[in-house]
Amino acid sequence: MSVPPPPESIPGARLLFTLDPSVSYLNHGAFGAVPLGVQRTQQRLRDEMEANPQRFFGQALTERLAHTRRHLAAFLGADPEGTALVGNTTTGVAVALQSLGLRPDDEVLGTDHGYGAVNYSVARECRRTGATARSLHLPLSATEAQLVEIVRAGLRPGRTRLLVVDQLTSATARVLPVAALVAVAREHGISVLVDAAHVPGMLPVQVDAIGADFWVGNLHKWGYAPRGTAVLVVAPRWRDRIEPLVVSWQQPSGFPGNVEWQATLDYTGWLSAPAGLYTLRSIGVERVRAHNAALAAYGQRVVGDALGVPPADLPDPGGPGVAMRIVPLPPGVAGTLEGAGALRARIADRLAAEVSVMAWNGRGWLRLCGQVYNTPDEYDRLATRLPALLAEG
Template sequence: MVEGVDVGWDRIREGFSLDPAIAYLNHGARGAVPVAVQRAQQRVRDEGETNPIRYFRDLPDRIAHTRRHLASFLGADPEGAALVGNTTIGAAIVLQSLGLRSGDEVLLTDHRYGAIAFTAERECRRTGATVRTVGVPLDASDDEVTATVTQALRPGRTRLLIVDQISSPTARLFPVDKIAAAAREREVPVLVDAAHVPGMLPVSVDAIGADFWVGNLHKWAYAPRGTALLSVAPHWRDRIDPLAISWEQGTGYPARVEWQGTLDYTPWLAAPTGLFVLRTLGADRVRAHNAELAAYGQRVVGAALGLTPEELPDPGSPELAMRILPLPAGVATTFEAAERLPERIERELSAVVGVMSWSGRGWLRLCGQVYNRREEYDRLAERLPAFLRGLR
């Protein structure tokens, strides 16, 4: 039992508040918070209302304790970690702390998350720097990915390389440790966007060797939404400033990044309960279950769409709990079309899926989570082909 909720495999769907009439196959988008974690967050929220002055007075120590707990889970130095609202906020903090100026550039790959690109573009507009994108083939090997990204670096001009550990639009695992090592040899700082890593994969952040690493715990680690961890290498910590100043500014990193006055800190304080749920279920078992389901969904839906196994993109590791498959030509080829399609699929097929537009083609993204079952992917496979034919 966790927070009065039976956390076990035999009744796992009851541990979430999801609509039972909908197949929720896109956990990677917003996550789904277990009921036990919802209760833990509400308990903290209620506590804060009993004596707000005392609650906020005690918060810095409680936040620091939570930070140490979450950093330990991720293999990150607690002294170099800071809790932030999400990966995009973490990237914005890093970008505005770099001191970019005219002639500098920020390098991204074409697998990057859209909001991260927007964040880099905004900071470059403000400072006179530029954003450049390097294309990485979807079927490139790890060595090819590393070589492609490394060759695109321009030492002395490239002030930051942003690379995904698991890409959102293409569900691809990148060899970030190899990329970070190659960039370090060229004295180019690296920010790893690890939005999907915590909870999905076992990770040792410090072993990656990146200058900056930021990942969400509210996707695959069962934390309430608004929980992420930013890890910063020692030689950068004194330069990291928050996006807004607070009374903790003089305290230094990480407190000055974390403390934002009357921010709602309950997601962070409830996040350890999410890890407790994960460990109670068995982290290895959860990961294996989720990865197997995502692979199964890719196979059965792909077969229903007439795709051969060779046409199904390899995510770069069998451990990933997200997979993509190409949609028929002409479907969701633009960002706007890809944004609209999931709502119609949910309405007509009772399934929540991800739809991406990448490299001039539409892609369907499927996830696996403990509350999913094979029959949900089977039902989607049965109904999706006719639905897509109706779009054309």
């Protein structure tokens, strides 16, 4: 079966970014890439801050943060009164976990697709409170209905206090049916935390319609915001129980201000986030999404073909619009975290390509992203050179 043609490149898109042209940057999902216009917006705000710090950090700052919060919440379909700006998804997860009030008889249930740092955060909170953590295996090939039934069977009513699920998994690039999973958990009064780190900007979303107790997503990946920009969305019943990781002067105001205000934090990244969404809208939100998803699918096929992976063995992301795809590596290659990190570094050094290499369930996986600054020939070059690199052992 022949590889489908790649999408047409978006004219001028590469010029919006300041990436090194000698490197194929195929790992947008890791740290994102900030458009030049957004960089300049943030620098203007930094200049304003340094010109008069006292004035910048005055009362007007809280109003500017509220404006940014409303702008981002509207884009995500979330209630701005229940939305707080945070540094990243794992920060939002930590805020939610410590606000739950876990007890020794409680259980936090996750899946084996969960993000490593989130798993560490759950483990730490369980150690602190005496609660337990448990993980469910979700097969890559499972249908949405099968995923829902696996989770339904894994819940322990009366014991499971919190279900933690990814809306789009990082390691395996799989969309999970979070709205259906929230509904199943609701049947038993179990709270749900949705890790949506990769969703804002990549996938259309109406956060409030999902109905989760907590929803956390990054804007600095697919929303073109400066790094360190994310949102924590909290359901009404939890808002008066949310406690920040660090108490500061906005503590009396309650959520979301008590979470956002961290004294001398550099807020210019958050204030620049609307410029990132402006860039996305200027190119065309649906145009960007369609291009990136098609390009990631093309990259998966050409690299998969080069490694001898049949098309049927290339995991499907489980939904349209996903701009990340994974390719299984040969057995024995990068099957551990250490091995995955070492291979990623070799690919970067030897092939001038930035990719993500994951170890999931004892096997190595190559994750490729598609973004408007990428071109088909970058995936073609990787496909041509990668087999020889892997053959070296």
